[in-house]
Amino acid sequence: MDVDNSLQQEIRSHLARLRWYLTGLYRGGMEHWPARTEAADARRQARDDSPQPALPENPPQNPAAILSDIQQELGDCKRCRLHATRSRIVFGEGSPAARVVFVGEGPGYEEDQQGLPFVGRAGKLLDKMLRALGETRQDVYICNVVKCRPPNNRTPNNDEVEVCMPFLIRQIETIRPRVICALGACAAHNLLGVSKPVSQLRGKIHYWRGIPLVPTFHPAYLLRNPSQKSAAWQDLLEIQRLARSG
Ligand code: SF4
Numbered sequence: 209m210d211v212d213n214s215l216q217q218e219i220r221s222h223l224a225r226l227r228w229y230l231t232g233l234y235r236g237g238m239e240h241w242p243a244r245t246e247a248a249d250a251r252r253q254a255r256d257d258s259p260q261p262a263l264p265e266n267p268p269q270n271p272a273a274i275l276s277d278i279q280q281e282l283g284d285c286k287r288c289r290l291h292a293t294r295s296r297i298v299f300g301e302g303s304p305a306a307r308v309v310f311v312g313e314g315p316g317y318e319e320d321q322q323g324l325p326f327v328g329r330a331g332k333l334l335d336k337m338l339r340a341l342g343e344t345r346q347d348v349y350i351c352n353v354v355k356c357r358p359p360n361n362r363t364p365n366n367d368e369v370e371v372c373m374p375f376l377i378r379q380i381e382t383i384r385p386r387v388i389c390a391l392g393a394c395a396a397h398n399l400l401g402v403s404k405p406v407s408q409l410r411g412k413i414h415y416w417r418g419i420p421l422v423p424t425f426h427p428a429y430l431l432r433n434p435s436q437k438s439a440a441w442q443d444l445l446e447i448q449r450l451a452r453s454g
Contacts, residue, residue: 261417262417262418263381263384263417263418263419267384268381268382268384271304271305271382271383271384272304274304274382275300275304275379275382275383278375278378278379278382279299281375282297282299282355282375284297285297285355285356287371287372288354288356288367288368288371288372289368290354290356290357290358290364290368290372291356293356293357293359294315294320294356294357295320295321295323295357296320296321296322296323297323297355297356298315298319298320298323298324298325298351298352298355298356298357299323299351299355300325300349300350300351300352300355300379301324301325301345301349301350301351302345302346302347302348302349302350303346303347303348303349304349304382304383305383306347306348306349306383306385307347307348307385307386307387307451307452308343308347308348308349308385308386308387308388308389308447308451309348309349309350309351309379309380309383309385309387309388309389310326310334310348310349310350310351310388310389310391311351311352311353311376311380311388311389311390311391311395311399312325312326312350312351312352312353312391312392312394312395312426313352313353313354313363313364313391313392313393313394313395313426314352314353314354314355314356314357314358314361314364314394315352315354315355315356315357316328316330316357316361316428317357317361318331319331319357320356320357325350325351325352326345326350326427329428329431330426330427330428330430330431331427333427333430333431334350334391334427337427337440337441337444340441340444341444341445341448349379349383349385351376351379352376352395353369353372353373353376353394353395353398354368354369354372354373355372355375356372363394364394369394369398373398380416380419381417384419385419385451386419386420386450386451386453387419387420387421387422387447387450387451388416388419388420388421388422389421389422389423389424389443389444389447390421390422390423390424391424391425391426391427392406392425392426392428392429393405393406393426395423396409396414396421396423399416399421400414400416400421400423406423406424406425406426406429409423410422410423410424410425410439410443411439411442411443413446413450420450422443422446422447422450423443424439424440424443424444424447425439425440425443
């Protein structure tokens with residue numbers, strides 16, 4: 209009987225996730241950056257107004273074990289064509305209790321070789337930015353929209369994102385950070401369901417299922433456009449503020 213109940217529960221939860229994913233309800237509300245004193249009110253308001261289903265009231269008891277289960281379920285994934293050209297799956301790295309989750313587009317060459325996210329030149333820049341905030345990659349969680357490297361680092365196709373993204377969603381649901389940072393257009397567009405350029409999305413707090421989401425430039429873009437580093441730094445300071453504001 210217990211086994212039946214737990215199976216039913218699991219099926220119900222899978223169906224709820226699937227329904228939510230298929231109806232594209234991960235689109236976020238959007239607000240201009242509120243002043244410090246207004247941040248909590250703005251978050252509460254956005255949560256109330258959000259068309260997205262709320263996260264379950266109680267956070268998961270053992271996020272590390274759940275992340276490990278998700279990784280096991282992903283297994284030697286061949287759900288999309290990207291499996292054919294990858295060397296390693298890049299699941300994600302960092303603290304299961306992270307206050308900040310960084311989401312990038314997909315693994316590049318170095319990431320594909322090492323099986324770790326953001327370890328190439330762009331990753332070194334991200335590390336530097338984290339250090340400047342007094343954080344390390346062990347304090348945060350870093351992952352991508354797709355977990356296998358697209359050939360020649362092309363942007364992932366919609367069908368590839370569609371099959372891979374439910375795993376990312378479950379990672380974020382499990383970690384339940386105080387703030388999500390979308391690094392670049394691919395992460396921002398797919399988490400928010402919008403298509404504006406990052407330059408128009410950044411500078412505002414968006415919401416993913418009630419969690420503040422701050423879009424900023426991808427570190428690879430910053431390497432090519434160093435003049436945008438100061439804007440990205442402002443975004444990181446905002447992320448730091450949100451992460452500390454409980
Ligand atoms: S990108 Fe995602 S869905 Fe596609 S093969 Fe890799 S892990 Fe599986």
